[in-house]
C-alpha cells in the first residue's frame with residue numbers, strides 16, 4: 001500500500017506491540033492505546049515455539065530474548081500415582097536444532113516495549129477503550145460515556161480475549177478449568193529438568209506444572225512458573241481453604257514441588273487465569289481489524305497464544321504491504337491466517353479435555369492410547385510439528401520459515 005495510514009493500535013500485549021513495530025517500520029503513523037497507567041505484562045511465563053521465534057528474529061529482537069529465556073527441548077508429563085508417562089513431545093523428533101524457548105512474560109514484554117520506545121512510537125497509557133463508531137468513513141475510538149479518543153484510518157483491536165471491540169463471535173465457550181500461576185525461584189541442580197515443561201496429573205481433574213523461565217532481566221536470578229489446574233467455580237473455596245491446605249494437595253500429587261512452594265506465602269502471589277474458547281467469525285470490518293486473542297482465544301494447553309499474536313502481527317503487516325487499499329488488504333490478512341488458526345482452535349479444543357476436565361474416560365484413553373502412540377517414530381515428529389506451529393504453513397501464500405536454533409549445547413540451568 002503506497003499511502004501512509006493513521007493507525008490506532010488498541011492494547012499493548014504481544015500482538016499490539018509487534019503490530020505497532022511492523023506498521024511503524026512500513027511508514028504508517030502509529031499510536032498505541034492501553035488502559036493501564038503503567039503498562040505491564042499480566043501472568044507468569046510462556047513458551048515461544050519455533051514459529052514465534054522466527055517472528056522475533058524478523059523483528060530483530062530474538063537475541064535479547066535468547067539471552068534471558070530457557071531453552072525447552074521437551075514437554076513431558078506423568079500420571080500419578082503410577083508415574084506412567086502420558087505426555088512426551090520432543091522437538092528433536094523434527095531434527096537437530098529444533099527447540100522452543102520459555103520466557104518470563106515480563107521479559108517478552110520488556111523486549112517488545114523497549115523496541116517500541118526506541119522506535120519513538122507513541123504509547124498513550126491510562127486510556128480504556130470501550131467501543132468503536134464505524135458509521136463514518138473512518139473509525140472513531142470511544143472511551144467511557146462515548147467520549148471520543150480519536151479518528152483513524154485503521155483501528156487495530158489487540159485488546160485480548162475480553163475485547164469490547166470483537167464483532168460477532170461464532171460461539172464463545174467458557175472453559176470449566178483455568179489455572180493458578182506463580183513465579184517462583186528456580187532451583188538449580190534441583191529435581192526439575194532445566195530444559196522441559198513438566199506436568200503431573202491425577203486423571204484430568206488435577207494437574208500441576210513447572211516451567212523454567214530463565215531470567216526476567218540480565219543479572220537477575222532464574223525463575224520458574226508453577227501452575228495448578230483449578231475450576232472457575234472453585235477459586236473462592238481455594239482462598240477460604242488457606243495456603244497450607246492447597247500446598248498439601250499439590251505435594252500429594254507431586255512431592256518434589258515442596259521447595260518451590262516454600263516461596264509462596266500469600267494468595268496474592270498466585271494469579272488465577274481463566275480461558276474462553278472462541279474464533280471471531282470475520283476478523284475485520286470497515287476500518288477495524290482484530291488480532292491476537294481478540295480474534296481468537298483458547299486454553300494455553302498447546303502453548304500457542306503468544307506466537308499466534310506474533311504471527312498475526314506479521315500477517316497484518318504483509319497484507320497491508322501487498323494490498324492496494326484497506327478494502328483488499330484486510331480480507332487478504334484474514335485469508336493468510338485462516339487455516340492455521342482453524343487447525344489450532346480445533347486441536348486445542350480436542351486435546352484440552354484430555355488434560356483438564358472432569359471426564360473419567362478421556363484421561364483413561366490418554367493413559368493407555370495416546371502416550372504409546374506418541375512414541376511411534378512418525379507420530380512423535382507429527383506431534384512436535386503440531387506443537388511448534390508447523391503442521392500447516394502459518395502464513396498462507398507468504399514465504400515463512402519457522403526458526404531452527406542451532407544451539408545444541410547443554411541446556412543452561414534455569
Ligand SMILES: Cc1cc2nc3c(=O)[nH]c(=O)nc-3n(C[C@H](O)[C@H](O)[C@H](O)COP(=O)(O)OP(=O)(O)OC[C@H]3O[C@@H](n4cnc5c(N)ncnc54)[C@H](O)[C@@H]3O)c2cc1C
Nearest residue numbers: 011013014015035046047129160292293300303304305306
Ligand atoms: C496462564 C496463561 C498461560 C499461557 N501460556 C502460553 C504459552 O506457554 N505460550 C503461548 O504462546 N501463549 C500462552 N498463553 C497465551 C498468551 O498469553 C496470549 O495468547 C497472548 O498474551 C495474547 O496476546 P494479545 O496481545 O492478543 O492479548 P493480551 O496479551 O491479552 O493483551 C491485551 C492488552 O490490551 C489491554 N486492554 C484490554 N482491554 C482494554 C481496553 N478496554 N482498553 C485499553 N486497553 C485494554 C490489556 O491491558 C493488555 O495490555 C498463556 C495465557 C495464559 C492466560
